[in-house]
Amino acid sequence: MTNYTRESLLKRPFNDFRHYPYGFSRSGDFSIRESDALTQYGCLIAALLRGDYQPVNSEDQALLAAARGEQAPVSVVEKAWAKYQARIHRPKVASMYGKGKFADESFSSGSVEGSEDDLIVED
Template identity: 70%
Template sequence: MATITRDQLIRKPFNDFRNYPYGFARSGDFSIRESDALTQYGCLISAMLDGQYVPTSAEDVALLAAARGENAPQTAVEKAWAKYQARINRPKVASMYGRGRVSDDSLDTDSSEDDVLVED
């Protein structure tokens, strides 16, 4: 099995076609600098998180710690990755026409509480 180098990972552009089918720059979620940082360093960060690449420099160690959430993001790349993770892991909004169910217990109609009846 061939080993992956840092240069190979940086040269390979990062794309997330599932969440951003038209790219980061055209999504409206990221600025130009953030989309460039994600495209350039995304493969490196995801390879470090998956364990395919072991960080060797202090910059890579700091980048991995920020990507894992152990340290606060400091550089533009770390901030862009944190923003990307926040965007793809946000809760999905249900449609008002969808098939979602209400899970609020206060709206339960089978409660045994006494109902107030008003007679005229």
């Protein structure tokens, strides 16, 4: 396990190329202040959550508690991290067409003969 210092973690920019390949500022999900906060403090929060870095002051403890959900986010950094977590863990949007086949088995595109729901119009 590598020993990290707070200064080294704050100097390292945080990027999530899997979810935000063009960066936080170009995604449209975050404001400029939020994207700057994520870029600057993201490595520190990630190291706190992994256990690679132990909190040494009250700010680190507040960041860790807010990141774990133990307290409500108060600062811009805590709110930005909560928003980031909500964005990357949101449910995936399914296709409105389903799996490519009709999900309802009663619908058949073949014969119309056995259907009782046919509308009959007489003149």
